[in-house]
Amino acid sequence: MQKVILSQKKLITLLSGLLIITGFFSRFVLENMAVFEISLIIASIIGIAPIAIQAYQALKVKVVSIDVLVTIAVAGAFLIQNFEESAIVTFLFLFGHFLEQRTLNQTRSAIKELTEMAPESALVQTDSGEFEEVDVDEVDEGDVLLVKTGAKVPVDGTVLKGEGYINEASITGESVPVTKTEESEVYAGTILENGTIQIRADRVGEETTFGKIIELVEEAQDSKSEAERFIDKFSKYYTPAVLVLSLVVWLISQNIELAITILVLGCPGALVIGVPVSNVSGIGNGARHGVLLKGSEVIHDFSRVDTIVFDKTGTLTVGNPSLARKEMYGEYAEEALNYLASVEKESDHPLAKAVLEEIKAPKLYPVSETEVVKGGGIVAQVDGHRVVVGNVALMDKEGIELSTKAKQDIKQAEKNGNSLVLTAVDGVLYVLMGIRDQVRQGVKQDLLKLKELGVKNLVVLSGDNQGTVDVVAEELGLTEAHGHMLPEDKSAYIEKLQTEGQIVAFVGDGVNDSPSLALADIGVAMGSGTDVAIETSDVVLMNSDFSRLPHALGLVKATVSNMVQNIVIAVGVVLVLLASVFFSDWMNMSIGMLVHEGSILVVIFNGMRLLKYRLHRTDTREQAVRVETT
Incomplete structure (x- = not known):
């Protein structure tokens, strides 16, 4: 009754x-x-x-x-x-x-809108090669799916065939369509506005980025x-x-x-x-604009932040470095480039791509006895030679003597904000490459907005050399800049700021900097919906869009008010x-x-x-x- x-x-x-x-x-x-x-x-x-x-x-x-x-x-x-x-x-x-x-x-309404965006069916390739419509819950990892114009992408996956423009507003908050070609990543809940693509299912169901966003916003x-x-x-x-x-x-x-x-x-x-x-509305607004706020406590703590610490690469810069300077020493320098390419071919370091783009059609050799020196570089055996690839600190550690000209070149390259890749073969330096990452467009204006919102200290911590970090800091008007920082050094510096009574937010890429993201009062991950970024941080800026950061800070302050x-x-x-x-x-x-x-x-x-x-x-x-x- x-x-x-x-x-x-x-x-x-x-x-x-x-x-x-x-x-x-x-x-x-x-x-x-x-x-x-x-x-x-x-x-x-x-x-x-x-x-x-x-x-x-x-x-x-x-x-x-x-x-x-x-x-x-x-x-x-x-x-x-x-x-x-x-x-x-x-x-x-x-x-x-x-x-x-x-x-x-x-x-x-944010949750309601997100739920309505969730795809309900998918076109899955059968054993005969034809595509059959099934419920999205029946899709398994590894399945090949067909997505037509106007349809929702049913899972997180990789484009195998075709190309088109996808509206990723449900993931990033940005309504401008993004071009997708072969090997591009696509996300569940996004809409293919033009074209036809075939994709491989990489993550399905609740494991998709879209599923995790809904879960996070509901929990928050x-x-x-x-x-x-x-x-x-x-x-x-x-x-x-x-x-x-x-x-x-x-x-x-x-x-x-x-x-x-x-x-x-x-x-x-x-x-x-x-x-x-107020909390529900604030979190809903964030979800609409590509900002995931993971709970009401995050809103309270984030609104009180007075110091923001940034990782440099991929956060303040675009994370796509290119060659800015190259110096060759000695008659065997050309062969040293082949050894360098052989080593970098096996590396996933951001600088390796820039090095390989510079060395056209290299002669590659087998690489063995590879040793990765944390914060320094790589030491390996290539074609019977001991090859050392890395920064100045690694050269010093290996006892490699630098000529007067090399020292001058290093000093000038660092002053101009270049990250250095030095190559020595059998104890002799042959190649110096200066690589520089470009500052993200509009970041300076976004940092000014953060200051207007009450942030007193803007700090950059980077593993790059001090000259590179200083150039970026000067260009962006940052309060402090510290180079040659290993992950543990960044964590220690954040602890130091906290002991001084500062409320610290750390902004990083959510991968290398997970200790700092976890240690800071607020961890802000720049991530295109990556698992690590979502799991590690308190706030996620979808699509690595830096302009969402001042929106996020302004939003939490407005919510508390x-x-x-x-x-x-x-x-x-x-x-x-x-x-x-x-x-x-x-x-x-x-x-x-x-x-x-x-x-x-x-x-x-x-x-x-x-x-x-x-x-x-x-x-x-x-x-x-x-x-x-x-």
Whole structure:
């Protein structure tokens, strides 16, 4: 019976409202007091039923909820035959709850939109070579899928055949289509706007980037911040306190109507709901704009950050270095280039690609006894020769003497911001290559925006030489720059900043810098939806879009400010209502409930404003991107 009544709350609210209208129509138009009272009595009884059930369920678990206060108040009004008050209070409470649920559902629109974007079917290649439509849950890793124009990509995968333009807004927040060709990665939930492609399924189901984004946003919206936990605890004691206050007022004044009015006015509904709705809206906004905020605690901590530490390569720079300088020493330098290419061919270091692009059609040799020197380079045997490839520190460690010219070249290359790749064969230096990564377009403006948002210190830590790091720092106007930093050095430096009382965010690529991401107060990963980036950090900037960082910081600050506003509104309304009871003669139970429900809607709508939050800087950049692509 209880389930039936609770499932029909909307119908009960409608009937209650119609009965109240009927009653007042009978009184003021038909002048029939009997119909007036009967209508209000029935409205009170059916209206209090779901509220009383919820109050009973709360008391069973030893919680004095808002429903308990309203039930007692309505029962009291009914007993003193104030049917007008009892009917109106129950209707307003039920109608207010209906509006709350409807508007709260809108704050979860990000989850709803993401869920609707999830693909439901896929065209899978059968043994005969034909493509058959199946449910997306039936797709296995390694399957070959066909995606046609206008269709959603069903899984994370790699393009095997064809090309096209894909809208990746569901993953990156960026609506400008991205060109996909053979060997390109594609993500579930994105839309192929033009072309036809065949892809190999690499990750399926919940393991796809899209699936993990939905899971993360759901978990984040369901998480509770420190402020929410405090308010929950506060309400646990506040609500019984209101009950005691009304009892004391009744004992002193012998005015039961005054006592039950206090019960209604003291309900902390807006206070309880104000903070969660701000958090949910903030996290939903982030999901729409390519920023994953992993929980309410992240919002609180991120908003207080005063120092941001950056990794250089792939964060401040594009992560695609190219050759800027090359020096050759000795008559065997050309052969040394072949040895260098042989070693770099087996390396996955970012600088190796730039080296191989410079050495055209090299003669490759077998490489053996390879030793990777952490933070230094590689030592290996190539065609019977001991080849050392790396930085100056590795040359010193190997006891390789540098000529006066080589030292001058090294000094000049470092001064110009180049990362050095030195090659020595059998203890003699033959090749110096200076490689430089380009600063990301628009990063300087984004860093200025971070300063405007209250960040005092902008620090870069890099494994590159100090000259390279200094050039980048000077170009971008950073506060500090430190080179020759190993992963453990970066972690130690972050600990040092924290001991000095600074609230530190670390921004990295989510792979090499996972210790620093985990250690910092807030870890921000630049990641195109990579597993490591999502798992390691507190915040993920999808598609490695640096411009999302100021949006993320501005959003969390706006969210925290919104929480404070909602708390002030909720507490202020309760204080004004209670003061009105004691110091005015116009306040009654119906007016109090109307204002109370109105305050709940005010904090909900105030929180929902965050769904439309957007930094002006982000708008102008996206407009610029659209202009460039047209």
